[in-house]
Amino acid sequence: MVQAKKQLFDSKLQRCSDYCKALSHPARLAILKHLSEVQTCITGDISSEIPLGRTTINQHLAELKSAGLIQGNIAGVRTYYCLKTEALFELKNLIDEFLGQICCNEKPKEMSNP
Amino acid sequence: MVQAKKQLFDSKLQRCSDYCKALSHPARLAILKHLSEVQTCITGDISSEIPLGRTTINQHLAELKSAGLIQGNIAGVRTYYCLKTEALFELKNLIDEFLGQICCNEKPKEMSNP
DNA sequence: ATTTTATGTCGTAAACATACGTCATAATTT
């Protein structure tokens, strides 16, 4: 395994990069956006919204699910997907914290510290 | 080209996913973090900080450069790298905007009007 | 002038990601 080198890094950097990876394809961003608009919907709705084949969408959904950003609830023959807002907040916090550390000050109120 | 399908998506989603892709490896996050701590340094410093071979680091540096997140200034035999803060702010804004749209309200301060 | 140093370029193997077709299956509908 060549990619095992990822394990050598700080676990916070790993989690942050994993979330970023989940966001690293426009189809996945479009899926998240669509889910936020309709709250919940089935796979078929998503694949008719987005210009990719159904199985490709399914693959992207599986990735978002394994990143923890969405969840699927099975109801008979359908699976209803929705956002996992806790994870989206965690992601936001991780990215904000990272960017705050390296550049964009995340807490512009705290002027009184080295 | 299979990946040409990316072109079918909204350009803002594309830019956002491209930035996220640049952040999708812990080595690249570690490089950005190191650069923020030392302001500027040469390739060799980075590859002794980070547990990967020099050419691998070079590859990651090239990716960060092509994403516009860092720049390298040649001085004799050395190349001094530093962060490009404008790009980091743009990245922050894009991600904040995206996450704000889908979940985490991005402007909790603005209760009235600009 | 020769050696050392810092970096970039090229090649490449292995692993992963992307995109989709086909098949299997289980719940509805007819």
Place this chain on the structure above:
DNA sequence: AAATTATGACGTATGTTTACGACATAAAAT
């Protein structure tokens, strides 16, 4: 009971990323 529908699982071709060794080159040090 048979047909339809929605989805997941599997296979696979092509493309991309990751990781690194080997070589090239140009500046600096000796």
